[in-house]
Amino acid sequence: xxxxxVAEELLREIRKAFQETSQVPDDLLLGLKFIFGPSAVPALxxxxxxxxxxxxxxSGRTLYQVLGSSGKLYxxxxxxxxxxxxxxxxxxxxxxESLLCKHILAVYLSQAMGxxxxxxxxxxxxxxxxxxxxxxxx
Amino acid sequence: xxxxxxxxRLCRLQNRERSAISFWRHQCISDGKVPSDKSGVLIVKIxxxxxxxxIQVAICQQLAQSSATLSPEDAVINAEEPxxxxxxTRETAAHLKSSPQDVIHIYPPWQKLLLQNADVPVIMNTYFxxxxxxxxxxxxxxxxxxxxxxxxxxNIISLAQTFRLDDLDDKLHQESSDNQVPxxxxxxxxxxxxxxxxxxxxxxxxxxxxVESQGAVGWREVQVRVVIQRVYCLPAREGYRSHTQGNKxxxxxxxxxxxxxxVRLCLLVxxxxxxxxxxxxxxxxxxxxxxxxxxxxxxKSCCLAGMKILQRTTRGRALGxxxxxxxxxxxxxxxxxxxxxxxxxxxxxxxxPPSFCYILTVQSGEIHVEVDEExxxxxxxxxxAVHGLKEILRISGRNERCSFWAQVLYQRLQSKHSVxxxxxxxxxxxxxxxxxNVVHGIPKVVAVSVTxxxxxxxxVIEALSADSQLVFFKDxxxxxxxIICVERTVLLLQKPxxxxxxxxxxxxxxxxVRLDELDSTTQASSICALRGTVVGVNESTAFSWPxxxxxxxxxxxxxxxxxxxxYCNQCSEVVTTPVLKMQLEVFLSCPSxxxxxxxxxxxxxxxxxxxxxxxxxxxxxxxxxxxVLGKEVGLLSCYVHSITSHPNCVALxxxxxx
Numbered sequence: 001x002x003x004x005x006v007a008e009e010l011l012r013e014i015r016k017a018f019q020e021t022s023q024v025p026d027d028l029l030l031g032l033k034f035i036f037g038p039s040a041v042p043a044l045x046x047x048x049x050x051x052x053x054x055x056x057x058x059s060g061r062t063l064y065q066v067l068g069s070s071g072k073l074y075x076x077x078x079x080x081x082x083x084x085x086x087x088x089x090x091x092x093x094x095x096x097e098s099l100l101c102k103h104i105l106a107v108y109l110s111q112a113m114g115x116x117x118x119x120x121x122x123x124x125x126x127x128x129x130x131x132x133x134x135x136x137x138x
Numbered sequence: 139x140x141x142x143x144x145x146x147r148l149c150r151l152q153n154r155e156r157s158a159i160s161f162w163r164h165q166c167i168s169d170g171k172v173p174s175d176k177s178g179v180l181i182v183k184i185x186x187x188x189x190x191x192x193i194q195v196a197i198c199q200q201l202a203q204s205s206a207t208l209s210p211e212d213a214v215i216n217a218e219e220p221x222x223x224x225x226x227t228r229e230t231a232a233h234l235k236s237s238p239q240d241v242i243h244i245y246p247p248w249q250k251l252l253l254q255n256a257d258v259p260v261i262m263n264t265y266f267x268x269x270x271x272x273x274x275x276x277x278x279x280x281x282x283x284x285x286x287x288x289x290x291x292x293n294i295i296s297l298a299q300t301f302r303l304d305d306l307d308d309k310l311h312q313e314s315s316d317n318q319v320p321x322x323x324x325x326x327x328x329x330x331x332x333x334x335x336x337x338x339x340x341x342x343x344x345x346x347x348x349v350e351s352q353g354a355v356g357w358r359e360v361q362v363r364v365v366i367q368r369v370y371c372l373p374a375r376e377g378y379r380s381h382t383q384g385n386k387x388x389x390x391x392x393x394x395x396x397x398x399x400x401v402r403l404c405l406l407v408x409x410x411x412x413x414x415x416x417x418x419x420x421x422x423x424x425x426x427x428x429x430x431x432x433x434x435x436x437x438k439s440c441c442l443a444g445m446k447i448l449q450r451t452t453r454g455r456a457l458g459x460x461x462x463x464x465x466x467x468x469x470x471x472x473x474x475x476x477x478x479x480x481x482x483x484x485x486x487x488x489x490x491p492p493s494f495c496y497i498l499t500v501q502s503g504e505i506h507v508e509v510d511e512e513x514x515x516x517x518x519x520x521x522x523a524v525h526g527l528k529e530i531l532r533i534s535g536r537n538e539r540c541s542f543w544a545q546v547l548y549q550r551l552q553s554k555h556s557v558x559x560x561x562x563x564x565x566x567x568x569x570x571x572x573x574x575n576v577v578h579g580i581p582k583v584v585a586v587s588v589t590x591x592x593x594x595x596x597x598v599i600e601a602l603s604a605d606s607q608l609v610f611f612k613d614x615x616x617x618x619x620x621i622i623c624v625e626r627t628v629l630l631l632q633k634p635x636x637x638x639x640x641x642x643x644x645x646x647x648x649x650x651v652r653l654d655e656l657d658s659t660t661q662a663s664s665i666c667a668l669r670g671t672v673v674g675v676n677e678s679t680a681f682s683w684p685x686x687x688x689x690x691x692x693x694x695x696x697x698x699x700x701x702x703x704x705y706c707n708q709c710s711e712v713v714t715t716p717v718l719k720m721q722l723e724v725f726l727s728c729p730s731x732x733x734x735x736x737x738x739x740x741x742x743x744x745x746x747x748x749x750x751x752x753x754x755x756x757x758x759x760x761x762x763x764x765x766v767l768g769k770e771v772g773l774l775s776c777y778v779h780s781i782t783s784h785p786n787c788v789a790l791x792x793x794x795x796x
Binding site: 031092113 | 139140143144145146147148149151152155190191192193195223225227246247249252253254255256260262263292293294295296297298299301303304677
């Protein structure tokens, strides 16, 4: 598959550029638009608003929590591409129309630009966050 | 959107880009020719197209810069020319309608991206792309595009592949194997200890997995271990028809059909997860083997390999099959629940009965079914539950499978002469001690209907015609107040090895068989006993005919050599001492059903000696009807043809019980 490698390279370029110039050049932003389509602008908005938090437990386990526009908190996994938002379930899982949802893209962009908030929690609290998602989904 | 943020910036850039794209496209259409600015135009020839998440990926060859009048024939693929991966958005792809061998011009601003570990550069931002159209073929190409679009391969991206943005990690992107989400069902490899031919893989215990692996690499080698719950024969779908051999007389002789019956041996198997499957094996040359297979195979484990899926059927479409499956539900031992680890097996008290079932068949050629005949009966096996007929008649359900032992008293073939003998339905009148020992309330004898789809072995057919038989009815169907033998019902003469509840003792009859006497509750198509007084004779129905003393054939012919001798074409011999059968309809007055006119077709066999006398008497018309009137007729066994209420008449036929 080609697209993931392309997406990854684009994000790396963004990271490199940001590290060197504290800025993201226009062509890379347009590249984001090209690859990720309609998710690009909302993802950047989430980054602008510092909506991404990296949650870390003492064992080293991490996950990401993204505050959505509606005020809802979504959880994104570190180990694989997964997000608890409905758009992920629909566009990515069901229709395979998108590589990522805007929340996962926001996680990567926040990583690239050092815009993640950090939160340290206990092992149990991390587990509870994951389990809480399960309960919500019934 | 945040003021001055990235999102706002991208929005502005995007709007600008969109206007540029529509302006450019408009220019292309209106000019009718390619815009003159040639610098920076990328000319590519598409070799292959596939799709990933709405992005169209085109593997292309970059062509040398040349004029717009380049014809595709000139654009010979030169191995030296570089390969590119050109990405198009869904909207651009729809606009281009490109297919392999097309030549595309990509105008700036396009972007080139070099991937870390790949040689092939990627071209992005290809909004300003145009296809070079050939004048002759353009229309045809447009039409076939729609079809070709459907054939574009779509790659599904794995979610396990995450992005690493740091340079400190490996340049080669790796999937973190320990965090990998397993997407394929876990294969439970239960004990690789079985020594199978090297071509076959380790044994699996899930039918569903085997079914899902169909078509995948190595599926032929997948083996599944299952328990054989039932063995039976099904008529082949091609039509359960054997040739009618001339005008076969309807007689009481064994049906000697030399054509092989078109039946297949089938197994109903169950895996460790409780899932059922019907496996259709080879055609049987002789139905006599059914009993043997039943005895040797039922309850044993076996390994299936290289099965082909014939059908996936559901409850609504295969009522017969599911009535059998329901009789085996719930499982007698806990079954595995998919998704759980191997060690924890769940109880099955609340599992709903299955709603679908796969019908499998063997690949032509070898049979990949290995039955462990030496091994013990599996715990999962549920032998048929045997009940007395009295209990069965009281079952309230519909379409319940039931098994019982019974004594067959009388057999009657449905006489539709247009239908070949082995396709005819048959009525068997049966009884057992539970029915015989009851004083009143339930019938003493029950009619069991055997449909053409119930495969009977030759052995059973012969035995039924010859003598009163104790027959084991396995998985007959009870419904609407009738017991019927349908597909998957098996009639056996020998007791199956494992039966729950007392089997044969229920059917041991302690005395002579008694039939219900004719009364107001008697139904048509039943048998009964009657007694009464002759009150009339229907002389027009008096009839006599000679029959073969060997086989009972009632259609004797005159010998071609000597026209005074009779010849039986069933025995292929001359009949020297024919048995005369006489038939007469008499009217009886029966005290048990005094309101009705009882008309009985009685018949008797008389010997040759009396034959001559009677012929003379009939000829001389000295036969005195009067001598018959008033005669008491003892307990006759009769088959009830019909019962009418207006006039109130019962028509019966005297029968001989087996």
